[in-house]
Amino acid sequence: MDELAFRKGCAYGTVLVDVEARRGVDVLPDRTSETFAAWPAKHSGAGIICRDRANAYTKAVKEAAPDVLEVAGRRHLLQNLSAAVKKTCHQHRNRNCLRKHTEEEATVANLPEPPPMLLPPAELPRTQIVERIRHRYEDIHRLLEKG
Known part of the structure; x- marks a missing residue:
């Protein structure tokens, strides 16, 4: 569960998502603990609730689903x-x-x-592209020496 802005700065709601199924479950019209507390009574089956840090959600989960495991979201x-x-x-x-x-x-x-500490220079593997780059490097320096 997390908050959702219907209109930023004016109207907020609560979005409920089934994380395992990766789909939205419900959208509640506000962020109050009373609104959420009524939701689990109608919809059972949630074993874990992942919520944000809002105090209203903390209160709502404790009232509505005291047996459910509460966890904080990764972002939070x-x-x-x-x-x-x-x-x-x-x-x-x-x-x-x-x-x-x-x-x-x-x-x-x-x-x-x-x-x-003196470390040995890193040795690149002898692949076709590495050899081609070495040859180009040598050719460039030979041409530079010739002017």
């Missing part, structure tokens, strides 16, 4: 995660925690730098 989980990360970063920025940590790293940076 990502919204929650994004909000939590943003809030945490804001708190740390305001407390100067991040700046303090970078200053500590700067003092540690006086240590000698370890020598770079």
Whole structure:
């Protein structure tokens, strides 16, 4: 279940979708918990309800279908995660925690730098197209040397 805008900013409803069958089941005329609470009484069979974060939907599911498993939609989980990360970063920025940590790293940076690791060059497979490109590369450089 999720909200649906009949007219953005003016009129909203609720859309109910059967995720497994990938088809719409019903459209309710508003977003109130009372309207949704009446729906499961007429239509049984839902074992899991995937809903958004609206308080009206939380209340409606608890009233109408207390035995049904409630889960948050993927998009809404990502919204929650994004909000939590943003809030945490804001708190740390305001407390100067991040700046303090970078200053500590700067003092540690006086240590000698370890020598770079030398890795063998990546070897391309000997396919027909790779060989053709190698030959073109060699031809181009031969022509460049000739001017």
